[in-house]
Amino acid sequence: MNPLLEVSNLKKYFTLRSGVFRRVGTVKAVDGVNFSIYPQQSFGLAGETGCGKTTLAKCILRIMQPTSGKVRLEGKNIHLLKGQELKNARRNIQAIFQNPLMSLDPRMTASKLIAEPLKTHKVSPNEELYARIIDLMRTVGLDEEQAQKYPHELSGGQNQRVAIARALSLNPKLIVLDEPTSSLDVSVQAQILNLLTEIQRETGLGYLFISHDLSVLRYFSDVLSIMYLGGIVEIGPSNSVFKNPSHPYTQLLLSSIPEFTLTGESFEVKVPERVEILETPPENGCKFYPRCPVRMEKCKTNDPPLYQIDKEHHAACFLHDNKPVAFYSESNS
Amino acid sequence: MTSSETAQLLDVLHLKLIFRTVEGTLQALDDVELHIRRGEILGLVGETGSGKSVTALSILKMIPENGRIVEGQVLLHGSDLLAENEEELRKIRGAKVAVVFQDPSASLNPVFTIRTQMRDMIFSHQGEVTDLEDRSVRLLSEVGFQNPKRILDSYPHELSGGMQQRVALAMALSCSPELLIADEPTTALDVVTQAQILALLKRIRDATGTSILLISHNLGVVAMACDRVAVMYAGCIVEVGPTEQVFRNPAHHYTRGLLNALPRMAPKGSGLPVITGSIPSLINPPTGCRFHPRCPSATEICGRERPKLETSRPDQLVACYHPAGEKQ
Amino acid sequence: MTIRRQKRRSESSLIFGLITRDALTMCGVAIIVFFVFVAVFAPFLAPYPAEGYGVPNPPNKFLPPSFAHPFGTDYLGRDVLSRVILGSQISLVVAVAVIALAIIIGTPLGAVAGYLGGKIDETIMRITDVFLSFPSLLLAIILLATLGPGLTNAMISLSLTWWPWYTRIMRAQAVSLRERTYVDAAKVIGVSNFWVLVRHILPNALTPILVQGTMDLSSAILAEAGLSFIGLGAQAPLPEWGLMISTGRIYILNYWWFPTFPGLAIFAIAVAFNLFGDGLREILDPKTRRFVEA
Numbered sequence: 001m002n003p004l005l006e007v008s009n010l011k012k013y014f015t016l017r018s019g020v021f022r023r024v025g026t027v028k029a030v031d032g033v034n035f036s037i038y039p040q041q042s043f044g045l046a047g048e049t050g051c052g053k054t055t056l057a058k059c060i061l062r063i064m065q066p067t068s069g070k071v072r073l074e075g076k077n078i079h080l081l082k083g084q085e086l087k088n089a090r091r092n093i094q095a096i097f098q099n100p101l102m103s104l105d106p107r108m109t110a111s112k113l114i115a116e117p118l119k120t121h122k123v124s125p126n127e128e129l130y131a132r133i134i135d136l137m138r139t140v141g142l143d144e145e146q147a148q149k150y151p152h153e154l155s156g157g158q159n160q161r162v163a164i165a166r167a168l169s170l171n172p173k174l175i176v177l178d179e180p181t182s183s184l185d186v187s188v189q190a191q192i193l194n195l196l197t198e199i200q201r202e203t204g205l206g207y208l209f210i211s212h213d214l215s216v217l218r219y220f221s222d223v224l225s226i227m228y229l230g231g232i233v234e235i236g237p238s239n240s241v242f243k244n245p246s247h248p249y250t251q252l253l254l255s256s257i258p259e260f261t262l263t264g265e266s267f268e269v270k271v272p273e274r275v276e277i278l279e280t281p282p283e284n285g286c287k288f289y290p291r292c293p294v295r296m297e298k299c300k301t302n303d304p305p306l307y308q309i310d311k312e313h314h315a316a317c318f319l320h321d322n323k324p325v326a327f328y329s330e331s332n333s
Numbered sequence: 334m335t336s337s338e339t340a341q342l343l344d345v346l347h348l349k350l351i352f353r354t355v356e357g358t359l360q361a362l363d364d365v366e367l368h369i370r371r372g373e374i375l376g377l378v379g380e381t382g383s384g385k386s387v388t389a390l391s392i393l394k395m396i397p398e399n400g401r402i403v404e405g406q407v408l409l410h411g412s413d414l415l416a417e418n419e420e421e422l423r424k425i426r427g428a429k430v431a432v433v434f435q436d437p438s439a440s441l442n443p444v445f446t447i448r449t450q451m452r453d454m455i456f457s458h459q460g461e462v463t464d465l466e467d468r469s470v471r472l473l474s475e476v477g478f479q480n481p482k483r484i485l486d487s488y489p490h491e492l493s494g495g496m497q498q499r500v501a502l503a504m505a506l507s508c509s510p511e512l513l514i515a516d517e518p519t520t521a522l523d524v525v526t527q528a529q530i531l532a533l534l535k536r537i538r539d540a541t542g543t544s545i546l547l548i549s550h551n552l553g554v555v556a557m558a559c560d561r562v563a564v565m566y567a568g569c570i571v572e573v574g575p576t577e578q579v580f581r582n583p584a585h586h587y588t589r590g591l592l593n594a595l596p597r598m599a600p601k602g603s604g605l606p607v608i609t610g611s612i613p614s615l616i617n618p619p620t621g622c623r624f625h626p627r628c629p630s631a632t633e634i635c636g637r638e639r640p641k642l643e644t645s646r647p648d649q650l651v652a653c654y655h656p657a658g659e660k661q
Numbered sequence: 662m663t664i665r666r667q668k669r670r671s672e673s674s675l676i677f678g679l680i681t682r683d684a685l686t687m688c689g690v691a692i693i694v695f696f697v698f699v700a701v702f703a704p705f706l707a708p709y710p711a712e713g714y715g716v717p718n719p720p721n722k723f724l725p726p727s728f729a730h731p732f733g734t735d736y737l738g739r740d741v742l743s744r745v746i747l748g749s750q751i752s753l754v755v756a757v758a759v760i761a762l763a764i765i766i767g768t769p770l771g772a773v774a775g776y777l778g779g780k781i782d783e784t785i786m787r788i789t790d791v792f793l794s795f796p797s798l799l800l801a802i803i804l805l806a807t808l809g810p811g812l813t814n815a816m817i818s819l820s821l822t823w824w825p826w827y828t829r830i831m832r833a834q835a836v837s838l839r840e841r842t843y844v845d846a847a848k849v850i851g852v853s854n855f856w857v858l859v860r861h862i863l864p865n866a867l868t869p870i871l872v873q874g875t876m877d878l879s880s881a882i883l884a885e886a887g888l889s890f891i892g893l894g895a896q897a898p899l900p901e902w903g904l905m906i907s908t909g910r911i912y913i914l915n916y917w918w919f920p921t922f923p924g925l926a927i928f929a930i931a932v933a934f935n936l937f938g939d940g941l942r943e944i945l946d947p948k949t950r951r952f953v954e955a
Binding site for chain 1 (some may be wrong): 841842843845846847848849850851852856860861864865
Binding site (some may be wrong): 048049050155156157185186187188189190191193194197201212214215216218219220221222238252253255256257258 | 605
C-alpha cells in the first residue's frame, strides 16, 4: 500500500538576528524528521511545547516553507505545486487546530464557516450548498439551529465540531489535528474523540494527531512517535511503544503523565530531581544529553541514529547501539 | 453531618457568589462548603464553570468588580475572613494565606531581578529583616534550585516556565503561610516539569506542614498530589473524600461520568462513555441538583430540591439522593 | 428537564444597550442626531431659505437677535439662523465625505502592506511616511493652491492629507491579524490571499478604523472650517460656518452675533463627535465589555 503522506528529512531552521546584519544563532525547530502515514491510519505525534510539532504541522500543511526536505502527499511534493494543482491538493489534507475560538473567524457564523471551503473549491452548486452544510453539521452532532450562531455563542465542544465539519466538507484523505482536545473539558474531549473515531471508521481517512497528552494518544493512535527538540526520538506501533519505551525521554514522559496515576500504572523510571539550568544541547551530540539520567560520554559528541528495537519500533539512543540501524526509505513515485 | 472537626485550618461555609453580567445574574457559587485540614493537600477539581477558581479567590475576597458574595463565611481559625476590612485582609494575604497562579508571570515582575522581588515580598510582610540574603537563598534551595545565587541575579525572562513557577512558590512561602492556594500551578508547564512541581509541593507540605489547596481541571494531577479531593460541578461541591477512595469508588454520578470519560485503559476505537448533555448556563441553572438533567439516576426529588453534602461512605461526602453503589 | 429559557441577545443589541447606558455618550449621540435631522430638513427648517443661500437683504443689516431673527442678521441683512441651519448641511456632508474618502483610500493600502509584508510593505509605508511628515493643514493648503480654492477642492485636499493615518492603523491591524490561527486555517482550505484579506482581515480590523473615523469627523469639520476661514475652502456666498466666522471676525465687538453662532455650532458638533467616539471606543474594547465566566 502506498503511503498517504511521506515526510522525508524535513528541516526547518530559523535564523536569529541581532540587528540587521548580525546572525546570532540558528533555532533548529525541525531537524530531520522522517515518517509516513497510510490510509485509515491514526498517526500520533507526542511532544511538548517547544519540541517543534507545530512548526512541523505548518510545514506539512504548507503554511510554512521548510528549509529542506520533502513533504509528499499521495506521491506529490506539495511544496512544488502551484496554482490550481496546489488548490486541488489542498482538498486532500485539512486541519483542525487547538483552540477553536482562535481557529474560527469570530465574525462568521457556523454556516458561513462551513460554507467557506465548499465555496472556495466550488464543490456544490449554490442551491445545494445549504443542504450540504446542514448535512455536515448533523454528521458532527450539531443542530440546524446552531447554523446561524457565532463562535462566541457556542461552547468549546460545539466550536470544535464546527471546525471538524469544515475539515470534512472537502472529503479529505488526511486530517492534521494539532492538540484538538487540549482546550476542552474532559467530558467534551470524550465526545470529540468518539466523533473522530466514528468518522475514520466511515470514511477511511488518515489522521496525524499531535498532542502532549499521552493517555489520549494511547487511546487514539495506531502508530506513535515521540518528538523532542526537533527530532523524532522514538517511533513505533502504539502498543509497542507503551509496553517497551526504549528512549529515556519516552520513559521520563510516561512516568510523569498524571493520568496514569489514575489507572494505577507505573513506569519504573528515575525522574531526575535536579532542576535543569537552561542548558543548550551539545553541538553535535544527542539533544537529550543535558537531561538524560543515563547519558554516556559518547552522547555528548555523537547524535544517535534510530535503532531498530523491534520490527516497526525504533528509538534513537546509544543504549541500543547493539541493534541494527533503522533506515528510512522513501517510496518511489 | 459535616466532616470531623479535627485540626481544621480553613472552613468555607454556605458560600454563595453571584456575578452581575450584561446577560443577567450568574449564579456562580451555590452553598459551597469546604474544609481544609492542617497539613493536608486538598484538591479542588472541576470543569469549566464549576467555580473552582472563584472559590479560591473568594477565600481571599479577591473577586472581580461585578461579583458579590451574597452569603457565607470563610473561617480561618474560627474568624471570618469575609468580615475583615481591606487593611486586615492585606496582612493576611501573602502572610497567612498565599497564592500561586497558573501563569507565573502574574506573580513575577519582568523588570526586576528575583532578588529585588523576593526582598519586596519579605519586607512587605516581615519588615526589614537583616538576614535577607540568607533567607532568600534558603527559600530558593527549598524549592529545588541548586544554584540559588545565580537565580537571585536573574530576571524572570531568563528562567524557564518551571523555574519561574518555583520562584513564585518560593515567594509565596517566604512568610511561612498556613495555607497555600495553588490555582492550576502546572497547567502551563510541560509534563515532566509538572511532575517535578507536584513532587515539590508534597515535599513542601512534608517539611513545613503548610496546607495546600490545589485547584485543577486535571484529575490525574489531583491523583498525583492530593490527599483529599473535592469535586465541583456548576458552582456546587458534589463530592469530597480521600483521593484514592473517591477516584476508585466515586459516589456521585458526575464524578463517575468524568472518570469514565478519560481514555485510560480503553482499547482503541472502542468509544468512550460520555455524559449526555452539556454544562448548564449559570444564569439560569437547573433547579434542585444542578447535575440532574444529565444524570442517569435522577428522580423527581432531584429536580425539586438540592441535595446536601452527606456522608455516604466512611470519610466520603456526597451531595446526591441516589449515590452510586460500592464497587466490589 | 430544564430548558435554556433565556435567549442570547445579538451583538448589536448588546452594543446598543451599552451605548444608552453611558450618559456622556448619549449626549454626544443626541447632539449628532439633532444635527443630522437639521441638516436633512434644512431647507424646510430655515425661516428665510433664500437669505440662507445668500440672497442679500440690505435694509435688515446688523439686526440684533430678536423674535423674528433669533440669531440676528449679518452684514448683508441675511438671517443668521437660516444660514447656520443651511450651513449644517455643508459641514456634515464635508465631514463624512472627507473621512469616507480617506478610509477608502487608506484602508486597502494598509491591509495589503500589513498582510503581504516585504517590499510591498516597505514601499507603501515609505510613501505614507512622506505624506505624514508634512503638517497636515499645510499640505492641504499646498494642494489647494494647485487645485484652486473652493469647497469641493477643499474636500479632496483634506482627504489626500488624511488617508495615511488609516493606512497606518490598518497596517498594524493586518500585521497582528495575519498571525491569527483562523488565517492559517483559511490558507489550509486554499482561500486565495485576496479573499483572506477581504473576508478575514478587513472585517476584524474595522473597529479601530471606525473609532478613529468617528473622532476624525470632528477634526474634519474643524479643518474644513479652518480652510474656509483663510479663504481657501468654501467661497461666498455659501453659508459655511468657517466662512461666516471669517467674514464676521471684524464685527465681533459691535455685532457679536453673527460670528458667534456659527462658532457655537462648530463647537457643539465637534464636542458631540468626540464624546461619541470616546464612548464607542470604550464600548468596543472587549476588555471593558466582557462578562466574567466562573
